[in-house]
Amino acid sequence: MRTRPLKVALLGCGVVGSEVARIMTTHADDLAARIGAPVELAGVAVRRPSKVREGIDPALITTDATALVKRGDIDVVIEVIGGIEPARTLITTAFEHGASVVSANKALLAEDGAALHAAAEQHGRDLYYEAAVAGAIPLVRPLRESLAGDKVNRVLGIVNGTTNFILDKMDTSGAGYSEALDEATALGYAEADPTADVEGFDAAAKAAILAGIAFHTRVRIGDVHREGITEVTAADIASARRMGCTVKLLAICERAADGQSVTARVHPAMIPLSHPLASVREAYNAVFVEAEAAGQLMFYGPGAGGSPTASAVLGDLVAVCRNKLNEATGPGESAYTRLPVSPMGDVVTRYHISLDVADKPGVLAQVATVFAEKGVSIDTVRQQGRNPGSGDEVVIEQGGGGRRVGGEASLVVVTHRASDAALSATVEALRKLDTVRGVASIMRVEGE
Amino acid sequence: MRTRPLKVALLGCGVVGSEVARIMTTHADDLAARIGAPVELAGVAVRRPSKVREGIDPALITTDATALVKRGDIDVVIEVIGGIEPARTLITTAFEHGASVVSANKALLAEDGAALHAAAEQHGRDLYYEAAVAGAIPLVRPLRESLAGDKVNRVLGIVNGTTNFILDKMDTSGAGYSEALDEATALGYAEADPTADVEGFDAAAKAAILAGIAFHTRVRIGDVHREGITEVTAADIASARRMGCTVKLLAICERAADGQSVTARVHPAMIPLSHPLASVREAYNAVFVEAEAAGQLMFYGPGAGGSPTASAVLGDLVAVCRNKLNEATGPGESAYTRLPVSPMGDVVTRYHISLDVADKPGVLAQVATVFAEKGVSIDTVRQQGRNPGSGDEVVIEQGGGGRRVGGEASLVVVTHRASDAALSATVEALRKLDTVRGVASIMRVEGE
Numbered sequence: 019m020r021t022r023p024l025k026v027a028l029l030g031c032g033v034v035g036s037e038v039a040r041i042m043t044t045h046a047d048d049l050a051a052r053i054g055a056p057v058e059l060a061g062v063a064v065r066r067p068s069k070v071r072e073g074i075d076p077a078l079i080t081t082d083a084t085a086l087v088k089r090g091d092i093d094v095v096i097e098v099i100g101g102i103e104p105a106r107t108l109i110t111t112a113f114e115h116g117a118s119v120v121s122a123n124k125a126l127l128a129e130d131g132a133a134l135h136a137a138a139e140q141h142g143r144d145l146y147y148e149a150a151v152a153g154a155i156p157l158v159r160p161l162r163e164s165l166a167g168d169k170v171n172r173v174l175g176i177v178n179g180t181t182n183f184i185l186d187k188m189d190t191s192g193a194g195y196s197e198a199l200d201e202a203t204a205l206g207y208a209e210a211d212p213t214a215d216v217e218g219f220d221a222a223a224k225a226a227i228l229a230g231i232a233f234h235t236r237v238r239i240g241d242v243h244r245e246g247i248t249e250v251t252a253a254d255i256a257s258a259r260r261m262g263c264t265v266k267l268l269a270i271c272e273r274a275a276d277g278q279s280v281t282a283r284v285h286p287a288m289i290p291l292s293h294p295l296a297s298v299r300e301a302y303n304a305v306f307v308e309a310e311a312a313g314q315l316m317f318y319g320p321g322a323g324g325s326p327t328a329s330a331v332l333g334d335l336v337a338v339c340r341n342k343l344n345e346a347t348g349p350g351e352s353a354y355t356r357l358p359v360s361p362m363g364d365v366v367t368r369y370h371i372s373l374d375v376a377d378k379p380g381v382l383a384q385v386a387t388v389f390a391e392k393g394v395s396i397d398t399v400r401q402q403g404r405n406p407g408s409g410d411e412v413v414i415e416q417g418g419g420g421r422r423v424g425g426e427a428s429l430v431v432v433t434h435r436a437s438d439a440a441l442s443a444t445v446e447a448l449r450k451l452d453t454v455r456g457v458a459s460i461m462r463v464e465g466e
Numbered sequence: 467m468r469t470r471p472l473k474v475a476l477l478g479c480g481v482v483g484s485e486v487a488r489i490m491t492t493h494a495d496d497l498a499a500r501i502g503a504p505v506e507l508a509g510v511a512v513r514r515p516s517k518v519r520e521g522i523d524p525a526l527i528t529t530d531a532t533a534l535v536k537r538g539d540i541d542v543v544i545e546v547i548g549g550i551e552p553a554r555t556l557i558t559t560a561f562e563h564g565a566s567v568v569s570a571n572k573a574l575l576a577e578d579g580a581a582l583h584a585a586a587e588q589h590g591r592d593l594y595y596e597a598a599v600a601g602a603i604p605l606v607r608p609l610r611e612s613l614a615g616d617k618v619n620r621v622l623g624i625v626n627g628t629t630n631f632i633l634d635k636m637d638t639s640g641a642g643y644s645e646a647l648d649e650a651t652a653l654g655y656a657e658a659d660p661t662a663d664v665e666g667f668d669a670a671a672k673a674a675i676l677a678g679i680a681f682h683t684r685v686r687i688g689d690v691h692r693e694g695i696t697e698v699t700a701a702d703i704a705s706a707r708r709m710g711c712t713v714k715l716l717a718i719c720e721r722a723a724d725g726q727s728v729t730a731r732v733h734p735a736m737i738p739l740s741h742p743l744a745s746v747r748e749a750y751n752a753v754f755v756e757a758e759a760a761g762q763l764m765f766y767g768p769g770a771g772g773s774p775t776a777s778a779v780l781g782d783l784v785a786v787c788r789n790k791l792n793e794a795t796g797p798g799e800s801a802y803t804r805l806p807v808s809p810m811g812d813v814v815t816r817y818h819i820s821l822d823v824a825d826k827p828g829v830l831a832q833v834a835t836v837f838a839e840k841g842v843s844i845d846t847v848r849q850q851g852r853n854p855g856s857g858d859e860v861v862i863e864q865g866g867g868g869r870r871v872g873g874e875a876s877l878v879v880v881t882h883r884a885s886d887a888a889l890s891a892t893v894e895a896l897r898k899l900d901t902v903r904g905v906a907s908i909m910r911v912e913g914e
Contacts, residue, residue: 041759045617051802052614052682148612154760156604156612163611164596164604166500167780169493234500294766297745311489311777312602312767318742319763329759332615346794354499 019050023058024339027092027117029083029108030099031064031071034122034149037328038096039074049332053339057094061086087112094338096331097121098149102129109134113141118342120334122149122327128223128239131230135351144347146334151224152177152303154326155319156333161231161307162349168309170232173271174464175305176298177224179321180215181247181267183207183301185255185286189264194252207301217246221269221284229271229282232307235357237271237282243362245285254286254459257372257430260400261463263288264296268464272365279360288370289465296465363439368397368466370432372458373448377427381453385429388451392444395434402428426455432463468503472787475534475565476510477556478546479519479527482570482597483510485776486544487522497780501787505542509534535560542786544779545569546597550577557582561589566790568782570597570775576671576687579678583799592795594782599672600625600751602774603767604781609679609755610797616757618680621719622912623753624746625672627769628663629695629715631655631749633703633734637712642700655749665694669717669732677719677730680755683805685719685730691810693733702734702907705820705878708848709911711736712744716912720813727808736818737913744913811887816845816914818880820906821896825875829901833877836899840892843882850876874903880911 026042028035042049042059050056062074063083071079080086087095087108095112097119099105105126109119110133119138121127127134127150138145148158152175161170176182180202187198199216202208214220222242229237247267258265266289271282289296294316298304303321308314320326341348375381382399389396433441441460448454474490476483490497490507498504510522511531519527528534535543535556543560545567547553553574557567558581567586569575575582575598586593596606600623609618624630628650635646647664650656662668670690677685695715706713714737719730737744742764746752751769756762768774789796823829830847837844881889889908896902 037759041615045615048617048682049615052800154616154757155763156608159607159612160604163785164607164781165777166784167489167493167497167782168602168777169496234496294745297742309602309777311485311773311780313771313774315603315765315767317763317765320761323761325759326761329613329616329757332759333612334615336614337611340797341794344792344794346789346792349788352500 020055020343023056024053024093024342025058025060025091026335027060027086027089027095028062029086029095029097031062031074032098033324034098034327034331035062036071037324038098038331041328041332043073049336052336054343055339057335057339060092061089083108084111087117088115090115092117093342094335095119096335097123098331099123100125102126106130106134110137113137113143116141116143118144118338119146120331120338121145121147122331123147124150124220124223124227125239128226131227132236132351132353139350142347144338144341145350146338146348148334149327149330151227152305153319153321153323154329155303155305155317155321157228157305157317158231160317161228162352165307165309165312168311170307170309171273172308173228173232173305174295175269176266176295176303177269177305177321178215178221178267179301179303180208180212181221182298182303184216185247185250185265185267186299188250188252188255192252195248195250216248218244218267218284221267225269225271225282225284228269229280230353232271233273233280233357234352234355235280236353237280237359241282241359243283243285243365247286250286251459253372254461257370258288261288261370261432263290263463265461266295266298270464274360274364279358279364281360281362281365283362283365285462287462287464293465363437363442365438366435367438368433368435368463369441370430370461370463371445373429373431373454374456374458375427375429376453376455378453381427382429384451384453385431385448388447389431389433389444392440392447394436394440394444397432397434400430402430428458467498468791471504471506472501472541472790473506473508473539474783475508475537475540475543476546477531477534477543478548479510479512479522480546481772482546482775482779484519485772486546486779489776489780491521497784500784502791503787505783505787508540509537531556532559535565536563538563540565541790542783543567544783545571546779547571548573550574554578554582558585561585561591564589564591566592566786567594568779568786569593569595570779571595572598572668572671572675576674579675580684580799580801587798590795592786592789593798594786594796596782597775597778599675600753600765601767601769601771602777603751603753603765603769605676605753605765606679608765609676610800613755613757613760616759618755618757619721620756621676621680621753622743623717624714624743624751625717625753625769626663626669626715627749627751628656628660629669630746630751632664633695633698633713633715634747636698636700636703640700643696643698664696666692666715666732669715673717673719673730673732676717677728678801680719681721681728681805682800682803683728684801685728685807689730689807691731691733695734698734699907701820702909705818706736709736709818709880711738711911713909714743714746718912722808722812727806727812729808729810729813731810731813733910735910735912741913811885811890813886814883815886816881816883816911817889818878818909818911819893821877821879821902822904822906823875823877824901824903826901829875830877832899832901833879833896836895837879837881837892840888840895842884842888842892845880845882848878850878876906
């Protein structure tokens with residue numbers, strides 16, 4: 019074994035960074051044996067130098083991250099600051115000064131991954147980022163390497179723990195969104211400002227990264243259609259239950275049937291209770307990968323948290339250090355297919371639509387006519403009272419007659435597969451019907 | 467991109483080999499783009515050269531595998547022959563003649579992995595074998611690389627599809643073992659001679675490989691305690707159901723609590739229906755990995771079959787070819803901990819024991835005394851009629867009185883955690899009791 023240590027600079031020492039530093043210290047011998055050389059924490063850049071950081075030599079602490087990555091003797095920079103700047107400049111500066119980089123920064127990779135990969139390649143350095151997607155769950159490496167000889171057609175998963183906790187809580191307790199969010203916040207599953215999670219930005223960044231790797235192309239966060247969970251109601255969840263489904267926030271990346279384009283989207287969707295993703299509870303993450311030869315694979319585990327994320331960072335650290343000792347680099351960006359990202363309108367899936375309608379004869383016929391005109395085929399229609407728990411609902415297969423319930427009625431339509439564009443046109447036309455008082459909810463149905 | 471192709475020799479052209487060859491041809495452009503150079507099938511060694519092999523140039527076919535690996539211009543040898551010889555000699559010969567090796571040979575790796583790794587290292591070549599464990603499910607790479615910065619404490623999984631199909635069939639249909647095996651054979655899930663699967667040899671080989679990688683030590687198939695499923699009865703499965711459990715053939719690799727040794731075992735076990743492994747149906751595989759920082763991860767997918775196994779082989783092929791172009795090698799054997807493998811007697815778990823007993827007062831007291839004397843603590847006792855479906859059973863918590871049922875009684879004891887040695891001593895003592903007419907079954911209870 020080489021005795022001269024590899025030098026590591028740690029940028030950021032919050033929940034993840036402090037855990038990385040702790041494991042580097044407590045498991046130094048194991049890391050050295052696995053790498054083939056000792057690794058030494060050579061500097062830790064933080065914003066608040068006065069904070070007591072147990073187990074970290076105060077002499078290593080600096081507020082000057084730029085000077086740290088410019089030192090010239092750093093072999094690997096671990097970036098766990100997050101956000102676009104200064105992380106982006108620090109990473110490119112690190113490459114320029116000879117370091118490889120391990121990052122957990124999903125926002126930056128989803129925004130500017132191509133430029134970062136190009137900088138790494140230009141300087142002959144590694145850029146690894148297993149921790150950017152789904153915490154400790156190995157996904158980036160299996161997609162980049164294990165499935166490198168296969169053709170991935172679809173990636174579908176729960177990649178945000180906060181929203182899964184909230185939806186799971188709504189599903190199991192019948193709570194509304196706000197109540198479930200409050201509980202998630204109280205238990206530390208949601209941040210004080212939960213926007214990035216509940217509006218789907220975090221999941222969209224991960225979807226962009228996964229789609230790019232899976233399809234060997236470039237997908238940026240701006241290419242990902244994004245809907246959060248803030249409009250999911252207790253009624254939606256109850257309605258899903260009646261269909262034998264549950265509601266999950268899914269990230270879905272698909273290769274088009276003709277193979278000539280891809281789509282990436284994040285939105286709440288109903289999935290059947292029999293689907294393995296339906297049983298992913300609390301803040302866990304799970305990702306399904308469908309590949310041509312491998313078939314359906316699933317990866318499951320804790321998607322966030324200091325320790326799991328640190329595990330992913332350290333796995334990358336070992337790989338990058340081994341590469342360094344080998345004077346080699348691992349796989350870089352693979353974007354040779356240059357497949358375009360199609361707009362959401364091209365996505366084909368099934369839909370669950372709840373309409374508030376006037377309680378008059380002929381409403382169902384009017385509604386069904388609109389669907390037919392827009393080319394969206396109806397699977398089932400359910401007509402029910404306004405109170406979802408009233409039990410007076412009747413399921414009407416297509417072609418059956420309507421039935422009035424109480425003074426005002428609600429129609430729940432589940433469609434066959436149709437394009438999002440056709441569905442949008444249908445909904446627009448429905449809104450114009452006098453008998454349709456409102457579109458209560460539209461939710462996609464996936465995983466069937 | 468390099469234009470001179472990397473040359474690949476394929477040893478074996480059965481279900482897996484022919485699929486590898488097919489994908490290498492149909493997806494040649496993708497493989498070239500991902501590797502950075504084209505790959506060319508330079509020769510295919512088979513036993514029956516006269517067989518028509520669609521899509522493979524007959525000029526590539528040879529029966530002389532030794533001459534093929536000795537050619538000197540082969541970059542990568544793919545070994546999908548299986549078995550110990552001639553595979554072992556062909557692999558070491560390949561290393562000697564400058565080739566790296568991708569193998570799907572679990573039996574050989576579990577028997578002689580250390581020697582193969584040493585040969586690879588001596589010649590500066592790669593030995594990759596993702597396909598040897600659980601088909602297309604990425605497990606070897608995540609354990610060797612993604613979790614290289616973490617400390618794995620436990621690997622627990624369903625790694626044999628044939629036995630999972632049989633047990634699933636017994637569970638869902640109430641069929642007996644023979645009937646379920648017949649169905650598995652008819653559907654192609656079991657081979658004509660099912661010994662390797664049903665007696666647990668296949669799972670034991672995978673357990674040895676997984677334990678070695680997970681704990682950075684050497685575990686051979688002979689170190690793995692092995693029990694198959696041939697003695698699992700419909701009564702065992704019904705009894706599991708009554709406990710809210712199902713029966714699975716599990717491969718379990720554990721680090722001892724003191725960290726100074728490991729154990730590896732394959733045996734049928736009851737697991738709670740709420741455990742994710744309980745819902746792994748038919749011939750699917752799934753593996754739980756518990757690591758110190760990452761927490762619980764699960765990997766799920768098809769564990770066998772030509773296409774899934776080919777996917778794993780080709781993923782390794784891409785990695786090995788990239789390494790070759792980089793003039794580097796990937797991770798080799800990591801066995802630095804040299805942890806000893808403890809005997810089965812040291813394993814600590816829970817047990818479910820069915821006893822046929824005389825229907826006399828005081829039997830429960832006698833039985834309970836034996837457990838107490840051997841230091842095995844009882845969790846629950848259930849006394850029931852001989853017919854498991856009779857419904858006249860009574861659950862008696864420890865300390866409760868006995869109750870007679872019919873002319874002959876059956877006692878079902880579930881223990882708290884105890885060592886296998888203590889349990890064996892208990893069973894031996896129970897057999898000596900006049901009132902115990904037989905030990906109908908002993909099954910471990912896992913996953914709680």
